[in-house]
Each structure stands twice: as C-alpha cells, then as structure tokens.
Amino acid sequence: xxxxxxxxxxxxxxxxxxxxxxxxxxxxxxxxxxxxxxxxxxxxxxxxxxxxxxxxxxxxxxxxxxxxxxxxxxxxxxxxxxxxxxxxxxxxxxxxxxxxxxxxxxxxxxxxxxxxxxxxx
Amino acid sequence: xxxxxxxxxxxxxxxxxxxxxxxxxxxxxxxxxxxxxxxxxxxxxxxxxxxxxxxxxxxxxxxxxxxxxxxxxxxxxxxxxxxxxxxxxxxxxxxxxxxxxxxxxxxxxxxxxxxxxxxxxxxxxxxxxxxxxxxxxxxxxxxxxxxxxxxxxxxxxx
Numbered sequence: 563x564x565x566x567x568x569x570x571x572x573x574x575x576x577x578x579x580x581x582x583x584x585x586x587x588x589x590x591x592x593x594x595x596x597x598x599x600x601x602x603x604x605x606x607x608x609x610x611x612x613x614x615x616x617x618x619x620x621x622x623x624x625x626x627x628x629x630x631x632x633x634x635x636x637x638x639x640x641x642x643x644x645x646x647x648x649x650x651x652x653x654x655x656x657x658x659x660x661x662x663x664x665x666x667x668x669x670x671x672x673x674x675x676x677x678x679x680x681x682x683x
Numbered sequence: 684x685x686x687x688x689x690x691x692x693x694x695x696x697x698x699x700x701x702x703x704x705x706x707x708x709x710x711x712x713x714x715x716x717x718x719x720x721x722x723x724x725x726x727x728x729x730x731x732x733x734x735x736x737x738x739x740x741x742x743x744x745x746x747x748x749x750x751x752x753x754x755x756x757x758x759x760x761x762x763x764x765x766x767x768x769x770x771x772x773x774x775x776x777x778x779x780x781x782x783x784x785x786x787x788x789x790x791x792x793x794x795x796x797x798x799x800x801x802x803x804x805x806x807x808x809x810x811x812x813x814x815x816x817x818x819x820x821x822x823x824x825x826x827x828x829x830x831x832x833x834x835x836x837x838x839x840x841x
Contacts, residue, residue, distance in 0.1 A: 659690070659692035659694065659811065659813060662692075662694075662780075662788070662790075662809065662811065663694045663696070663809070666694075666696055666807060666809065667696060669720055669721055670696060670698045670720075670805065670807070672719070672720035672721075673698075673700070673707075673710055673720040674698065674700055675720075676710060676716065676719050676720045677700050677701075677702045677706060677707065677710060678701075680702075680706065680716075
C-alpha cells in the first residue's frame with residue numbers, strides 16, 4: 563500500500579492524466595512488471611532492476627515513461643532514488659473506464675460467438 | 684490526491700462480423716438473443732433482465748457480482764433508455780450503472796452497423812461520465828495489486 567513519509571512533490575492534477583499515455587505506458591510487459599512490483603511496496607531503482615534481467619539504464623528509461631504517464635513517482639533521498647506507485651495514474655475513475663471497456667469487449671466477443679452459432683445452425 | 688466528483692471518458696470499440704447487418708442488428712433487437720451475449724459470463728449471476736426495444740423504451744439488467752470481483756455479492760444494475768433506433772443501421776442508448784444503490788456512471792452509447800463486403804463492421808462509441816462513487820477508499824483497501832490485475836489483463840488483450 564501507500565508508503566509513509568511526506569510527499570515532497572505534488573502529484574499531477576488527476577484531470578491532466580492522459581489515459582492514452584497511461585495505456586501506452588502499460589502496454590509494455592516490463593513496465594507492467596515494474597508497476598506490479600511497486601504496487602507491493604516502494605523500491606530503489608537498483609532493487610527494482612535486480613530481477614528484471616535488463617540494464618539499469620533500460621530500467622531508468624522505463625521509469626521515465628511511467629513517471630510521465632503519472633503511474634510512478636520517483637524521489638531522490640540522499641544517494642538513493644526511490645520509486646513508488648502514483649495515485650494520479652490509477653484513480654478509481656480510470657479503473658472504472660478501463661473495466662467498462664473490457665466488459666463491452668467481452669460482450670462483443672460473445673456476440674460474435676452467438677452470430678457464428680446462428681449462422682451454422 | 685485531489686478529489687473529483689466526475690470524470691469523463693470516451694472509448695470506441697470496432698468489430699467485424701461475417702454476418703449481415705440484419706443479423707447483427709437482430710442480436711440487439713431480440714431480447715432472447717441479446718440476453719445471451721449481453722449479460723452472460725462476467726463471473727456473476729444475472730437476476731433480472733427486462734428490455735423494451737423501441738425509441739423511448741427502457742431496459743434493466745441486474746447482476747450479482749461474483750466472488751472474484753472487488754464487491755462480491757453486490758448488485759450491479761444497468762438501466763438503459765433507447766434514444767434512437769434505425770433498423771440495421773444504428774442504435775443509440777443512454778445507460779446508467781449502479782453498484783448496489785449507488786450510481787457510478789452515466790453513458791451515451793452509439794452502436795453503428797456498417798455493411799461491408801464481408802459482412803458488418805460494428806462501431807461502438809461510449810461517452811461516459813464516471814462518478815466518484817464513494818467507494819474509492821474501499822477499492823483501495825483491496826490493494827493496488829488487485830486493482831492492477833484487472834487493468835493489466837485488460838491491457839494485455841490484443
């Protein structure tokens with residue numbers, strides 16, 4: 563869940579979070595893996611990189627995309643850069659929207675099945 | 684995080700079916716057919732399905748959310764009002780979703796049926812207003828992991 567500690571930087575205003583950008587950011591499996599791990603707890607960049615089998619530089623690049631999309635926030639404390647999930651990119655409303663889309667997608671899959679059955683019965 | 688009372692979202696889904704627009708339209712117009720594709724599955728039990736397919740007519744579907752959902756046992760109700768119907772061409776409807784007795788969204792949905800050489804292209808446009816349902820904190824209790832599961836699954840779809 564959310565990490566304790568002060569939030570030094572204001573998050574992006576929610577309404578400015580671009581849904582397309584969020585979807586693009588999550589379209590990549592490595593970035594999804596990053597988000598999934600950060601959803602458990604905040605991690606330093608190097609800890610984050612460890613199990614990913616990609617270079618630190620590549621992880622940093624993925625993090626930049628995730629930061630731009632408002633999904634992840636990073637903060638340098640001393641010499642360590644810590645990453646954590648950002649609420650702005652994952653507001654409940656956005657979740658509802660993506661879920662709604664998924665519901666309709668599944669409906670239209672079933673419609674296709676139904677039409678195929680009717681055609682050949 | 685700054686709290687909002689409403690968020691607007693639009694999405695478009697396009698599908699091609701190897702059937703005539705008449706057949707595809709019939710799957711929207713015929714309650715027996717519509718029930719089979721519209722309200723099945725989703726890991727939930729359908730408890731009500733009533734539809735009156737005419738301009739000005741209403742439709743009501745109530746499902747009970749299954750154990751794998753964030754709100755097991757809670758009723759999910761869809762209230763639809765048919766705004767425009769042009770046979771084999773278009774259906775426009777407004778629908779409201781309720782979670783329990785709370786309204787969570789109101790949308791204007793447009794279904795267009797475009798005749799093609801191979802059958803029908805269906806274009807579905809959903810323009811929605813999503814309300815802060817008051818369940819936000821409850822959703823978050825479930826943990827980000829759970830939230831993300833559904834989202835990543837959806838995003839992984841081809």
